[in-house]
Amino acid sequence: MLLIDGKKTSEDIKSEIAVQVSKIKKEGGKTPHLAAILVGNDGASQTYVNAKVKSCEQVGFESTLVRLDASVSEEELLQVVADINENSEIDGLIVQLPLPKHISVEKITNKIKPEKDVDGFTPANVGRMTLGWPAYVAATPYGIVELLKRYNVETSGKHCVVIGRSHIVGSPMSILMARNEYPGNCTVTLTHSRTQNLAEITRSADILIVAIGKPEFVTADMVKQGATVIDVGIHRIDDATKKSGFRLIGDVKFEEVSQKVSAITPVPGGVGPMTIASLLYNTLLAAEGKVY
Numbered sequence: 001m002l003l004i005d006g007k008k009t010s011e012d013i014k015s016e017i018a019v020q021v022s023k024i025k026k027e028g029g030k031t032p033h034l035a036a037i038l039v040g041n042d043g044a045s046q047t048y049v050n051a052k053v054k055s056c057e058q059v060g061f062e063s064t065l066v067r068l069d070a071s072v073s074e075e076e077l078l079q080v081v082a083d084i085n086e087n088s089e090i091d092g093l094i095v096q097l098p099l100p101k102h103i104s105v106e107k108i109t110n111k112i113k114p115e116k117d118v119d120g121f122t123p124a125n126v127g128r129m130t131l132g133w134p135a136y137v138a139a140t141p142y143g144i145v146e147l148l149k150r151y152n153v154e155t156s157g158k159h160c161v162v163i164g165r166s167h168i169v170g171s172p173m174s175i176l177m178a179r180n181e182y183p184g185n186c187t188v189t190l191t192h193s194r195t196q197n198l199a200e201i202t203r204s205a206d207i208l209i210v211a212i213g214k215p216e217f218v219t220a221d222m223v224k225q226g227a228t229v230i231d232v233g234i235h236r237i238d239d240a241t242k243k244s245g246f247r248l249i250g251d252v253k254f255e256e257v258s259q260k261v262s263a264i265t266p267v268p269g270g271v272g273p274m275t276i277a278s279l280l281y282n283t284l285l286a287a288e289g290k291v292y
């Protein structure tokens with residue numbers, strides 16, 4: 001069984017980006033600059049944004065963190081986005097989700113200039129990705145594509161089953177795996193909460209990508225012998241034996257599923273660390289003007 005090491009791969013990618021940044025700086029080019037907007041005090045969001053800012057420092061990017069109170073109005077937030085859109089110092093902009101309920105995610109996302117949308121969430125980038133045009137691809141699906149590539153997972157003609165149809169992961173993942181290029185050329189089945197006979201479908205998957213957001217949802221009886229399994233889930237479970245008081249588990253019951261597969265991503269240390277590497281990569285592309 002091959003353990004697909006997202007932590008190591010993400011470190012490799014960050015080193016590659018750092019080399020590029022040194023080169024840009026040496027040649028007098030513009031240092032890539034990522035801006036992140038964080039609204040409110042959601043614990044997980046703060047952790048993610050802090051990790052993103054720290055990773056910017058690691059690779060030599062500039063970063064700006066804009067923290068806004070949870071009570072900020074939609075108008076005010078739209079104005080902050082508009083100001084960053086016009087700020088030529090800043091190459092990439094992300095608005096950390098979720099947003100407070102009184103703010104429309106659609107309105108805010110649609111305000112982000114597609115040229116700076118390094119999360120790949122705007123209609124322009126989702127559309128371009130779907131058409132196979134140059135685009136900023138959302139960080140999680142892009143990270144998974146990169147893992148499959150770097151671990152030489154055979155995809156052509158294979159049956160790829162995706163569990164979960166979110167705009168951020170499942171839906172773009174299904175499109176990328178069906179593309180006429182590597183890694184892709186799969187026959188794709190996109191499954192979700194209303195899918196009937198799910199286990200029957202997942203048992204026919206050569207590549208199973210699980211992004212359903214339910215702890216240890218996928219069990220060994222749902223997986224074909226020798227399949228490749230990608231686990232996107234991440235859940236905190238109370239565990240008094242740990243110093244932190246918790247441990248992290250995925251959407252896949254790793255202990256039993258890993259006995260059956262040819263390759264699998266662990267949680268933690270699988271898909272998670274790849275998302276930040278993808279975001280940094282998109283920001284580098286933005287600074288170099290390589291997508292638009």
Ligand code: GUN
Pocket residue numbers: 094095096097098119139140168275
């Ligand atoms: N919330 C959960 N995942 C993401 C992400 O990739 N980007 C942003 N902006 N917010 C998120």
